[in-house]
Amino acid sequence: MRKLKPQKRDNSASPRGQQAVAAILTAARDVLVEEGYPRLTMRNVADRADMTVGNLSYYYANKEDLLHDLLEAVIQGYVEDFDRIAENAERTPEERFEDLVRFLINDLSTKETTGFFPALWALACHNEFAAGEMSHVYEIERDAFARVITAMRPDLPKKDRDLLALFVSASIEGQTMFIGHRREKSSAAGAIANIAAHSFLSLVRGIDSAAIRGLRIAGKSGSKRLAS
Amino acid sequence: MRKLKPQKRDNSASPRGQQAVAAILTAARDVLVEEGYPRLTMRNVADRADMTVGNLSYYYANKEDLLHDLLEAVIQGYVEDFDRIAENAERTPEERFEDLVRFLINDLSTKETTGFFPALWALACHNEFAAGEMSHVYEIERDAFARVITAMRPDLPKKDRDLLALFVSASIEGQTMFIGHRREKSSAAGAIANIAAHSFLSLVRGIDSAAIRGLRIAGKSGSKRLAS
DNA sequence: CGTGATCTAGGACCTTTGTCCTATATGTTG
DNA sequence: CAACATATAGGACAAAGGTCCTAGATCACG
Numbered sequence: 106m107r108k109l110k111p112q113k114r115d116n117s118a119s120p121r122g123q124q125a126v127a128a129i130l131t132a133a134r135d136v137l138v139e140e141g142y143p144r145l146t147m148r149n150v151a152d153r154a155d156m157t158v159g160n161l162s163y164y165y166a167n168k169e170d171l172l173h174d175l176l177e178a179v180i181q182g183y184v185e186d187f188d189r190i191a192e193n194a195e196r197t198p199e200e201r202f203e204d205l206v207r208f209l210i211n212d213l214s215t216k217e218t219t220g221f222f223p224a225l226w227a228l229a230c231h232n233e234f235a236a237g238e239m240s241h242v243y244e245i246e247r248d249a250f251a252r253v254i255t256a257m258r259p260d261l262p263k264k265d266r267d268l269l270a271l272f273v274s275a276s277i278e279g280q281t282m283f284i285g286h287r288r289e290k291s292s293a294a295g296a297i298a299n300i301a302a303h304s305f306l307s308l309v310r311g312i313d314s315a316a317i318r319g320l321r322i323a324g325k326s327g328s329k330r331l332a333s
Numbered sequence: 334m335r336k337l338k339p340q341k342r343d344n345s346a347s348p349r350g351q352q353a354v355a356a357i358l359t360a361a362r363d364v365l366v367e368e369g370y371p372r373l374t375m376r377n378v379a380d381r382a383d384m385t386v387g388n389l390s391y392y393y394a395n396k397e398d399l400l401h402d403l404l405e406a407v408i409q410g411y412v413e414d415f416d417r418i419a420e421n422a423e424r425t426p427e428e429r430f431e432d433l434v435r436f437l438i439n440d441l442s443t444k445e446t447t448g449f450f451p452a453l454w455a456l457a458c459h460n461e462f463a464a465g466e467m468s469h470v471y472e473i474e475r476d477a478f479a480r481v482i483t484a485m486r487p488d489l490p491k492k493d494r495d496l497l498a499l500f501v502s503a504s505i506e507g508q509t510m511f512i513g514h515r516r517e518k519s520s521a522a523g524a525i526a527n528i529a530a531h532s533f534l535s536l537v538r539g540i541d542s543a544a545i546r547g548l549r550i551a552g553k554s555g556s557k558r559l560a561s
Numbered sequence: 562c563g564t565g566a567t568c569t570a571g572g573a574c575c576t577t578t579g580t581c582c583t584a585t586a587t588g589t590t591g
Numbered sequence: 592c593a594a595c596a597t598a599t600a601g602g603a604c605a606a607a608g609g610t611c612c613t614a615g616a617t618c619a620c621g
Binding site: 300 | 368369370371372447448451452454455456457458459467468471496497499500503504505506507508509510511512517518521523524525526527528529531532533535536539540544545546547
Binding site for chain 3: 596610617
């Protein structure tokens with residue numbers, strides 16, 4: 106949230122000020138993505154935004170406020186993307202499902218996503234606000250999946266559809282560290298997208314509630330669990 | 334790596350010293366897991382190990398060395414687990430595959446895993462050594478999967494088996510943030526484990542190279558991609 | 562033009578942190 | 592016991608970082 110000094114409101118947000126705030130948030134995002142959270146310092150952000158610490162602290166009186174606005178702004182960008190895709194009325198549910206999977210996996214390869222999300226996950230472990238923002242963006246993502254899955258499998262209870270959405274969404278996120286921007290397996294991104302589309306589509310098409318509750322069936326010996 | 338002063342070798346590692354190093358590494362891991370990387374300071378580690386910074390710096394002259402030993406030690410623990418399971422000769426390949434999936438998902442719920450890995454992922458983005466350790470542990474994990482997949486699907490080319498191992502391994506890691514220790518969906522861990530076992534088993538049993546290369550087949554309209 | 566709001570630079574400050582040094586303590590070994 | 596390696600505490604030091612303050616610059620507008 107913009108700085109609120111006792112005597113000044115940020116209601117104004119004059120054009121110059123808005124531009125400065127935008128530059129600050131972009132600079133902050135770049136620092137976070139390119140150098141990591143420990144290097145996200147007021148001075149580093151100010152330098153990258155071509156201003157001084159003194160000026161930065163005119164807009165953001167403390168680091169916490171800056172981090173809040175930064176997370177909010179970045180998360181908001183992703184939220185808008187999800188909604189746009191999930192609502193594409195020109196596609197069948199199965200097509201929309203595959204669109205979502207491929208869009209998300211494709212997005213993992215961008216420098217911003219590969220750099221931002223691992224930082225967010227780590228931050229969310231010990232920062233209440235980051236945890237909330239993370240919760241928010243993934244709720245939107247799962248909801249997008251859940252709507253499409255509902256169209257594909259109206260027979261499944263809502264609880265099971267939500268679980269499928271959770272599983273698919275989480276599975277896709279997990280690819281980040283491996284096929285993300287400049288990662289070891291980034292050349293496999295295309296094949297992984299194909300496997301993911303195939304695997305998740307088959308899963309949603311074919312699974313039944315019994316399997317989710319762990320009642321074994323098709324072609325397997327009864328599962329004797331490992332001693333943990 | 335233990336401190337090597339010019340005049341002293343660490344070849345000795347006397348019993349008292351070994352104990353101190355163990356206490357330091359445990360303390361460091363706890364700080365990282367419970368408070369996050371930014372709070373992993375020499376003083377915090379020393380406090381938790383019930384010693385002074387001066388004494389800590391006798392064992393670790395700098396933070397980088399401490400971080401190296403910490404990551405190495407934690408990673409080594411996981412590596413040993415994977416090998417133990419993948420080599421269990423009493424189980425069929427499909428059983429071993431399911432064992433691996435369920436073991437990994439089960440492990441996500443531990444405080445150590447839920448806290449350590451997100452920190453490692455973020456660290457690996459900008460720290461060469463962390464990237465190497467992360468690469469190492471996942472190589473072992475994928476290799477465990479790849480061996481079992483080879484037994485299940487000897488007909489598939491090695492390249493495809495490796496891709497399946499990558500996809501499965503990454504998908505499981507992605508569950509961490511959601512069903513991990515004290516996470517929003519941790520109560521769904523059991524159902525997610527069932528879905529994962531079902532989904533990944535079906536995938537490995539049924540996929541063919543054509544699907545991995547993106548040649549559409551079963552029951553779908555040809556894929557017109559989204560404009561990115 | 563001039564007056565008030567907005568913006569900016571520069572620096573001061575205090576705390577945290579990594580690193581280092583020295584004086585003791587503790588243990589081991591001849 | 593004497594001598595030596597090992598271990599520990601306590602503090603010093605500089606660098607980095609978050610925060611704050613003040614003096615100007617810039618700008619909108621009457």
